[in-house]
Amino acid sequence: MRALIASLMTPQKSEIEKIHSTLQEIKTCNNSIEKALSSLTAQYEELQMNFKQFEVQAKKDRDCIATLEDRIEDLQRASRKTNLELKNVPKLTKETKEDLIEMTVNLSKVIDCKIEKNDITDIYRVQNKRSKVNNSSIVVELASTIKKTDFLKQVKAFNIRHKEKICAKHLGYKKEEYMPVFVSEQLTAKAARLHFLARDLAKSKKFKYCWTAYGRVYIRRDENSPIIPIKAESQVNNLMQSS
Template sequence: MGETSSRRSLGPSTLTPMLFQAGNGMGTAVSTDDWMVSAMQDIKWELRQIREQQNSLVSSVSFCSDKVSDFEAKLLNIDEYIRKTEKLMQENLDLKTEVTDLKKRLNDLDQASRSNNTEIQGIPEKEKENLIEVVKNIGNYINYGASTEQIDYLHRVQSNRNSKNTVKNIIVYFTTRTLKENLLASAKIKRNERENGSPRMNITGLSETVYLNEHLTLANRILFKEARTVAKNKKYKLVWTKGGQIFVRKDYTSKTIHISSAEAIKNIK
């Protein structure tokens, strides 16, 4: 009766945990609880490593995301800067075009105001000179009857400061444009007769190098000089002005080219 009771008191909870034998059965026994504890610690360490790596990855992704956002913001700023720059460049181009157009219009108005004028070059200045008599002497040479009534005003002007010519030119303001045109036409006929077409005239008592030209603005004078230089290099025979406009021709049979700007000089080929 006592033996039976003793055996019944031995249940699973009081049994010694299963032992694993190492080697030939004589090694140290390891408890399954110790093994599980060790395994759990390893798993916890691995999980901790994974969590740290995950946190590091999240931080890296967050950092990259911030950089991308910052880069996108900078790109937007650059796009806005480019847009504004392009707008300013277009406005600047429009202003340059407008200024160029205004300069041309002012030059045209200035040239129109000189439509009755003739410029006489190459006559040295003398003390107490009579410019009316100078004009009459030129008129006699070219067979043009210049009179006091035809002249509204005349005076000498300082030569262009960039010019090597130190002789002041004479500007004659005729009362009408027709009188000016007739004077220049008579001078051209005389040059063809006596000077072989050269614009230079040799007038006794005045000068050996007298030139009669239209009274051009400074801009047109520079353009005329450039056109003459290019035309000469290209073997053009004819370069002249009429009504303040500049024209060139290769020869008497070729077409006339109107030189209205520096860009138009490229048409002299």
């Protein structure tokens, strides 16, 4: 009887040993998976930490770049604080600085804000990338900001008083055709871009005033509204959406 029982138990014992062996393999495999997962979790946490550090550093770098850009803008604005810009002035054949000085002096007499030759520290025509363009801007560097401000005020007053606005003949050109000339302070590239966008904003959203002063751009909806200094393109976009 015992022999019979033993003979019946032998196959079951073998199966149990196989199952036990399989369970051991599964356990070992699970341990390996757990270790791998722990390692991956640690790596993921390390990557997250590194990414956060990179984000913090990137923000510091962006802030630093913005600060440097603002400083450069301030320096460029300061270097232009006495400068006028005459736009759309026809270019003379073999034009010289003396010709440009004479144009500016002629215009100053017309608007009743006389400028002498010694009031001009430098004058030049901006080189245009398009060689065929002959009416690129003329930059006039004056001796003082006061003189520049007075000149711009007189230009504005002249254009208000006269039906025929400032044109080439006021600079001494003899041609009969009307060639408008635009006089403004010389802006930095950033300020010129902001002025362009601000004018578009003023036109689209019916702001009554858009102007520049001392190299900065301003807009105002009407006489009773606050003056808004325009400092960034994002500000213009926000005003365009909210106004």
